[in-house]
Amino acid sequence: MYIKSLRLSHYRNYQELQVSFQPNINVIVGKNAQGKTNLIEALYYLSLCRSFRTSQDQALIQNGEEYADLVCWLKEEKQESYLRCILHEKGKSLFIGKTNISKTSEFIGRLNVVLFSPEDIYIFSQAPRARRKFMDQELMKLSKKYLFHLTRYNTLLKERNVLLKKASIDETMLDILDKQMVTSEVEILKRRSSFLKFINQEIERLFQSLSGMKLRLQVVMNNGIEVDKIDEEILLKAHLFSRQKDIEYHITNVGIHRGDIQFRLADNDILLSASQGQKRLVMIAFKLAILHYIEFISKRKAVVLLDDVLSELDLERQKRLLDVVKNGYQCFITTTYLPDSLKLEKLNCISIQDGKVKI
Ligand SMILES: Nc1ncnc2c1ncn2[C@@H]1O[C@H](COP(=O)(O)OP(=O)(O)O)[C@@H](O)[C@H]1O
Ligand SMILES: [Mg+2]
Structure with missing residues (x-):
């Protein structure tokens, strides 16, 4: 299973974002405070209905807005589906496709992610x-x-x-x-x-x-x-x-x-x-x-989220880590610059600046 695309509205520093991914390596490049971790956090949220940075869901809603809307489209073999989460002042509404899910436990686990972060x-x-x-x-x-x-x-x-x-x-x-x-x-x-x-x-x-x-x-x-x-x-x-x-x-x-x-x-x-x-x-x-x-x-491969992890490793270790995760896993890697370990890989590179994809 992999994440085909993501749409964010009024979420953190993203007013509107629509972005597509590829099934293997996706690199999110940008300077500090541009929204790289926010994007990883959105994927994490759609997996576990909670953030790894805050226990306050309200913090995810863009300042000055009333709600945030997060949607990701998933592809598994020939099947496609989507997960949607709307955060508002009264709490959250969850959807798998068009179906409203009342129990968080039924939503969690549809998309499995493993996050690697320096704070771990x-x-x-x-x-x-x-x-x-x-x-x-x-x-x-x-x-x-x-x-x-x-x-x-x-x-x-x-x-x-x-x-x-x-x-x-x-x-x-x-x-x-x-x-x-x-x-x-x-x-x-x-x-x-x-x-x-x-x-x-x-x-x-x-x-x-x-x-x-x-x-x-x-x-x-x-x-x-x-x-x-x-x-x-x-x-x-x-x-x-x-x-x-x-x-x-x-x-x-x-x-x-x-x-x-x-x-x-x-x-x-x-x-x-x-x-x-x-x-x-x-x-x-x-x-x-x-x-x-x-x-x-x-019996399913989880999606790998590497937030700022590569920069903490030397080149040899970066390569060794990438050798394990690129083996059939969809990966999202955030970084401030494209490191040498990734230069020869076939990747989908997404540049982020101030909550927008830079083309
Ligand atoms: N609720 C929010 N509304 C608007 N902007 C936000 C909100 N929460 C965080 N931000 C902004 O998001 C930016 C940080 O994004 P982040 O993804 O952590 O950056 P990085 O690219 O360094 O990983 C900061 O500029 C911060 O002000
Ligand atoms: Mg970050």
Whole structure:
């Protein structure tokens, strides 16, 4: 599947834009603050119904306008369709073709994208919540079942924490909630662990071929719950084991809401020993492994969005990254100038100036 074209109205610094793409490499060239990332953000929004730069949808509407209208046309084999999102002051309206979609979850995942951005590496030093959220988002867009169990678990967790804050604790109610929670927990843990198993089969090879360094790289999971086997009975015991502490602290101390992933380069936590350059390559290898995972699960290739990533790499690494992504993926690459690594490629080059395509 690939994105054939995009139309933006009253979106960020685009008053009106209509632009066509090709199925392989599309380069968006322009000086700073011209709208390159805005364009990538629009494609990302049409995939996930949220921006990677702001949680405020209103910020996407062009200053002084009342709504923004984003449409992309998709082509898959002989089939064509389009995704449309209208943002207005009351929220958003979503369409797949002419059909109005009321559930965001039905819209998400029609178009799958993987974004590579220089800011990605901050996730290594952020709180566990950020890494967990990142993993959950990847898994949610690929599995409605995952989304269902995660939502259900979070609702039950809230109820449990409310209960733990009361002056007198109803332990029978805690028993009931625990039993309900672990059924979702099992599903989530199984999916998270098969995701990481897949990533670990790929990430080291990808990192080594990008970096040329023969270092070991692994992503390890901390489940938020100390169990070596995942089944309901064992999880129930873990919750029960923590119950006195939970009552004392008025909060649920164990469970998938405490899960985290750790990146280990040469058997050390990446935060302790890796250089900035190594962190960057680990993140790129991670994203490439995710790209392969999406294909493995959905049997479709995701669209690759490289926002300002090439300029951070030397020529050799740019070439190595491009060798992986140009292999059948549609790519969007933003850059301030056309780097040497792209000069020999057959590309669709789009020059952007002040929210307009420069011809
Ligand atoms: N809601 C908005 N309305 C109008 N202009 C906007 C809006 N949001 C951002 N911009 C403008 O978009 C430009 C930044 O675009 P961006 O895509 O980040 O640039 P770059 O080409 O460097 O990636 C800035 O000039 C900014 O003022
Ligand atoms: Mg930018």
